[in-house]
Amino acid sequence: MELAQAKHAFITGGASGIGLGVGKALAAKGLRITIADIDGAAIDAVLATEGEAFRGVVLDVRDRAGWAKAKAEAEAAFGPVDLLFNNAGIASFGYEIADMAPEAFDRIVAVDLTGVFNGVSAFAADMRARRHGHILNTSSMAGICAPSQAIGGSYAAAKFGVVGLSETLRVELAPHGVGVSILCPGQTTTGIAQNSMKLGGDMRLPPGRSVSDSPPAHSSPCEVGTVDELAERVLSGIEGNAPYIITHGRGWWPLAHARHVAIEAAFDGMYGDA
Structure with a gap:
């Protein structure tokens, strides 16, 4: 979708981290931004500095029911949503699947x-009826290849x-002319650990680490990226209707x-080389 044709973006988890970074980048392109977040104080802090957009x-x-109310209020203020960014997320770092509390799994x-x-x-049915819009869903590199590090089996x-x-x-x-992209960030400096704790998440932290540390306390095979770098790739991916948007991966x-090699080998073992 050409961003020049978009007027209104609705972003969950929009008061911090990736959501806020993408929101600012879209606002710079002239879009109106509805940030939806569970943290009202964080929303107020953003609105105090970001202006009428x-x-x-x-x-x-x-x-x-909250979604229905939020949608009605957002579209009454800024018109139909052209870009939906499903970005809100929490995690439970440090627990192997065998050790996770069932309620932690269910919550995540x-x-x-x-x-x-x-x-x-x-939002999707309305976009389909209008034949216009783009949906961006945040997954993770952990949604492509579950790593060996204990980042939480429910998260993956x-x-x-x-x-x-x-x-x-x-x-x-x-x-129907509606695009969908999957955002798969690598390790990015966000507040996911702190936000997870607000919703009752648990972190099994190594000695000497605290929940305020960023990024979350687990090892990573790649460099840590910034939200600003990620936002640039997100905007490019939306405009190109990219199926996957990989960042810092x-x-x-x-x-x-x-x-993928293991999957290919399984197919070859079943069907031969043909």
Whole structure:
């Protein structure tokens, strides 16, 4: 979608981190921005500095009635949403799957995966009817290749789910002129650890680390990127209707490649080389 044809973006997790960075970049292109976030104080801080291009709404992405209310308020203020960015997410770092509390698993899947579906459910049919719009869903490099580091099995499961949901949605909406992209950031300086704790998340931290450390306390195979760098790639990916937007992922490629090689070998073992 050409950003020159877009007027209104709705961004969850929009009061900090990746959501706010992309919101600022889109506002610089002339879009009006609705930032939806569970943290009302963070929304107020953004609105105090960003001017009339921004408005905010408190939203827990698990709340479907809240989605309907937020959509109605956003479109009453700024008109139909042209760009939906399902970005809100939490994590539970440091726990192997066998050690995770079931309620932690459920909470992360509810925010990171079902929350994405709730956004799609609220906006996609309208975009399809108007034959105009773009949906950007945040997954992760952990949604392409589950790393060996204990970043939390529920996080990887939810982010893999976002990829599957988005790939299907892209096929369904393409004939109607609506684009879908999957954002797969590598390790980026955001407040995900702190935001996760606000929703009851838990972090098993190594000695000497605290939840205020950024990025979250787990090892990473690649460099740490900035939100500004990521935002530039996001805008380019939207304009090109890229299926996947990869950022700062150079060090992740060996893991992704190994996974694809294993899948290819499984097919070759079943069907031979033909």
